[in-house]
Amino acid sequence: MSSHILILNRWSNEFGEYHRYVDHRSNRVAYLATPAGREPLDEQLAEAIVTLPDLGDVAAVTTHAKDLSTRYGQFDHIIALSEFDLETAAELRAVLDVPGKNSAEVLKVRDKLVMKRHIEQAGLRVPAYGPANSVEQVRELVRRVGLPIVLKPRAGADSQGVFVCRTEAELDRLLADESFTDYEGEEFVEGGLYQVDGVVQDGRLLVVRSWQCLAGCLDFAQGTPFGSVANDDAEFERRVVAYTERVLAALGLTDDVFHLEFFRTDTPIGDDEHADMVFLEIGARAGGGQVRFVWRDVYGVDLIDASVRLQIGEKLDLPAMDLGTVAGYLMMPEPPVRPAVVHAVGSLRGRVDDLYDETLPPPGAVLNGTGGARHTAGTFRFRAPTAARVKQAISRAAELYELSWSPAQVERDATGTHG
Numbered sequence: 001m002s003s004h005i006l007i008l009n010r011w012s013n014e015f016g017e018y019h020r021y022v023d024h025r026s027n028r029v030a031y032l033a034t035p036a037g038r039e040p041l042d043e044q045l046a047e048a049i050v051t052l053p054d055l056g057d058v059a060a061v062t063t064h065a066k067d068l069s070t071r072y073g074q075f076d077h078i079i080a081l082s083e084f085d086l087e088t089a090a091e092l093r094a095v096l097d098v099p100g101k102n103s104a105e106v107l108k109v110r111d112k113l114v115m116k117r118h119i120e121q122a123g124l125r126v127p128a129y130g131p132a133n134s135v136e137q138v139r140e141l142v143r144r145v146g147l148p149i150v151l152k153p154r155a156g157a158d159s160q161g162v163f164v165c166r167t168e169a170e171l172d173r174l175l176a177d178e179s180f181t182d183y184e185g186e187e188f189v190e191g192g193l194y195q196v197d198g199v200v201q202d203g204r205l206l207v208v209r210s211w212q213c214l215a216g217c218l219d220f221a222q223g224t225p226f227g228s229v230a231n232d233d234a235e236f237e238r239r240v241v242a243y244t245e246r247v248l249a250a251l252g253l254t255d256d257v258f259h260l261e262f263f264r265t266d267t268p269i270g271d272d273e274h275a276d277m278v279f280l281e282i283g284a285r286a287g288g289g290q291v292r293f294v295w296r297d298v299y300g301v302d303l304i305d306a307s308v309r310l311q312i313g314e315k316l317d318l319p320a321m322d323l324g325t326v327a328g329y330l331m332m333p334e335p336p337v338r339p340a341v342v343h344a345v346g347s348l349r350g351r352v353d354d355l356y357d358e359t360l361p362p363p364g365a366v367l368n369g370t371g372g373a374r375h376t377a378g379t380f381r382f383r384a385p386t387a388a389r390v391k392q393a394i395s396r397a398a399e400l401y402e403l404s405w406s407p408a409q410v411e412r413d414a415t416g417t418h419g
Helices: 058-072 083-096 103-110 112-121 135-145 168-177 217-221 234-251 291-299 303-311 387-400
Strands: 004-009 028-033 048-051 077-080 129-131 149-153 163-165 183-187 192-201 204-213 226-230 256-264 277-283 326-331 340-345 355-359 379-384 403-407 416-418
Touching (some): 004 058, 004 083, 048 058, 077 083, 083 103, 112 129, 112 234, 112 277, 135 149, 135 168, 135 183, 163 168, 192 234, 192 303, 204 234, 204 291, 226 387, 234 256, 234 277, 291 326, 291 379, 326 387, 379 387
Parallel strands (some): 004 028, 004 077, 028 048
Antiparallel strands (some): 129 183, 149 183, 192 204, 192 256, 204 226, 226 326, 256 277, 326 379, 355 379, 403 416
């Protein structure tokens, strides 16, 4: 059946090629996009494309969405795949009377205070937490939970704007230099970081897989290589699946692609099967970094395609997850001085067992510190029969990796080399 679809897009890479996911000849598709998000769109297939400087300007987005609806007719679906556009899409649905997730539903997966409250009410462990919008609130939270303390935006992503204070001196300096709006604070949890990616439809998990992170997301933002390896422990995966089902039920996620993060600690609290797991956060979107690539390449599941189809109400038929194949990836951070010009990055093809693909910045590329997990100093993807082999390959790749660069502002012969 033909549909009229409005898409909000800020992605400039292949994941913004919506004509690969939606038949633009049998459906009418209009776009609201940033200048970068306009680049991958097929203008000949689109009904209309409106470019806005900032999709976060809800008033401007709403004005243009109303105009498109008036000119081309009522929309049947509004698609937003970026985490930063979920709230705007929910508001547009209310204004344009379009079915789909509403603001209250989106709040549960965007506001870290709200999501933790729902998880806590479901009987699952969460870090001690609270609002952190003033010096007084932060100091009261520290008195309650102690140091270290983590401060982060309530609706943030990619570890942007996150601070960890381990001492009173660090806390004093931060509170003197920074002001906080819409922030939350939480206790620092000691434990291994795990991520869970999957797809749920009609309240039933269609496919799911957990990943052990070899560093933290904040560590990567601060300059540490980030590696992740799919779990191949069948009993632990059984517990993770049961835990994930409880989390999804607590937040009312029934038709979503999701990315869940939790800590696995050595100090269980209580007798619950999941007493060693501490909830960190969840997003109602496909995981970032290299998650989308390894899911597609190794497991045959295109998480972006699944996201689009769920948002337009199509039934999914996905292959079963194969625990006997282990995927993993390594992302190298940008140089410590930014912006930096890349001179050369050594390829690891043929040098590391179980490496199946890599993406390297070309000579002349400028790394400016704003790329997050998308624009890095090199990414490497792996596939092997066991997690141990993937971890060994990641370790070997990190050991062999070399990047030659220089500061962008001062071009000179001296280069920095990271090995």
